[in-house]
Amino acid sequence: xxxxxxxxxxxxxxxxxxxxxxxxxxxxxxxxxxxxxxxxxxxxxxxxxxxxxxxxxxxxxxxxxxxxxxxxxxxxxxxxxxxxxxxxxxxxxxxxxxxxxxxxxxxxxxxxxxxxxxxxxxxxxxxxxxxxxxxxxxxxxxxxxxxxxxxxxxxxxxxxxxxxxxxxxxxxxxxxxxxxxxxxxxxxxxxxxxxxxxxxxxxxxxxxxxxxxxxxxxxxxxxxxxxxxxxxxxxxxxxxxxxxxxxxxxxxxxxxxxxxxxxxxxxxxxxxxxxxxxxxxxxxxxxxxxxxxxxxxxxxxxxxxxxxxxxxxxxxxxxxxxxxxxxx
Ligand code: ADP
Ligand code: MG
Numbered sequence: 057x058x059x060x061x062x063x064x065x066x067x068x069x070x071x072x073x074x075x076x077x078x079x080x081x082x083x084x085x086x087x088x089x090x091x092x093x094x095x096x097x098x099x100x101x102x103x104x105x106x107x108x109x110x111x112x113x114x115x116x117x118x119x120x121x122x123x124x125x126x127x128x129x130x131x132x133x134x135x136x137x138x139x140x141x142x143x144x145x146x147x148x149x150x151x152x153x154x155x156x157x158x159x160x161x162x163x164x165x166x167x168x169x170x171x172x173x174x175x176x177x178x179x180x181x182x183x184x185x186x187x188x189x190x191x192x193x194x195x196x197x198x199x200x201x202x203x204x205x206x207x208x209x210x211x212x213x214x215x216x217x218x219x220x221x222x223x224x225x226x227x228x229x230x231x232x233x234x235x236x237x238x239x240x241x242x243x244x245x246x247x248x249x250x251x252x253x254x255x256x257x258x259x260x261x262x263x264x265x266x267x268x269x270x271x272x273x274x275x276x277x278x279x280x281x282x283x284x285x286x287x288x289x290x291x292x293x294x295x296x297x298x299x300x301x302x303x304x305x306x307x308x309x310x311x312x313x314x315x316x317x318x319x320x321x322x323x324x325x326x327x328x329x330x331x332x333x334x335x336x337x338x339x340x341x342x343x344x345x346x347x348x349x350x351x352x353x354x355x356x357x358x359x360x361x362x363x364x365x366x367x368x369x370x371x372x373x374x375x376x377x378x379x380x381x382x383x384x
Pocket of ligand 1: 096
């Protein structure tokens with residue numbers, strides 16, 4: 057329903073978004089994941105019509121959005137800091153978008169929107185008397201009340217306490233599923249992207265580096281950058297000869313030319329007690345087991361062990377080839 061092709065945005069000499077293609081299906085939530093400065097907010101601003109494009113097309117339900125002004129696009133954008141009006145109470149904040157639309161039955165619809173986000177009865181509460189989680193839900197209610205065709209959320213949990221974030225991620229997912237409004241949400245937090253996104257698109261330096269379901273991105277990140285962003289650390293270098301990669305005596309069939317390649321050894325694929333030579337770097341208690349970082353192939357891999365091992369000692373590890381993939 058949303059189709060973005062070849063989107064490029066510049067701020068003077070900064071190339072903020074570079075030839076990005078994206079699509080969004082009906083009722084889908086897409087998580088846009090990337091480090092700070094990778095261009096995530098700019099993609100949202102471009103879709104909302106708040107920044108001029110260098111090139112690219114954006115269509116919603118088959119019609120061209122580019123010539124349409126921001127307030128006529130029917131798109132709801134929730135800013136990272138929520139941008140609530142501090143001098144208006146909760147109800148007046150939620151009513152704001154409806155008044156802009158010159159909607160009727162405003163009071164009823166404000167009450168509906170507040171009920172949807174679980175804040176019924178809080179119409180007259182002052183903004184500075186809300187918790188972070190409540191402020192986030194008021195911002196959502198304000199954006200959802202005019203019934204947008206598309207919802208854009210910029211780091212929706214980013215300004216909340218870490219322990220609140222994970223419980224609210226679940227609530228937000230439920231709310232998005234309930235409303236059925238197609239959503240693009242931006243985050244730098246992989247756990248949040250995986251929890252909320254039906255699909256995840258990873259931005260690296262203004263360009264798309266990967267798109268897929270959370271499981272696809274985690275299992276086959278495709279590149280070292282994406283593997284690191286999703287939190288993998290079992291990244292090692294291996295020599296390749298005749299379509300076989302070798303590292304520490306481990307041999308794994310790969311489709312890569314002779315020379316060297318980079319392998320991702322996924323968590324759980326390596327265990328102690330095997331023929332692959334490695335050196336213990338450190339042991340850390342995780343409970344109930346120990347996590348042992350071992351050096352292999354110019355990188356490190358983590359293995360689980362019932363007891364700590366001595367740093368510097370050689371250790372034999374086993375690696376399940378099914379848990380190994382190549383990276384660009
Ligand atoms: P993200 O949301 O992923 O952190 P942004 O889209 O905000 O990234 O920024 C992408 C790049 O554009 C960054 O290099 C940032 O410094 C730059 N940028 C963002 N907004 C502006 C602006 N208004 N003027 C100039 N440069 C900007
Ligand atoms: Mg941003």
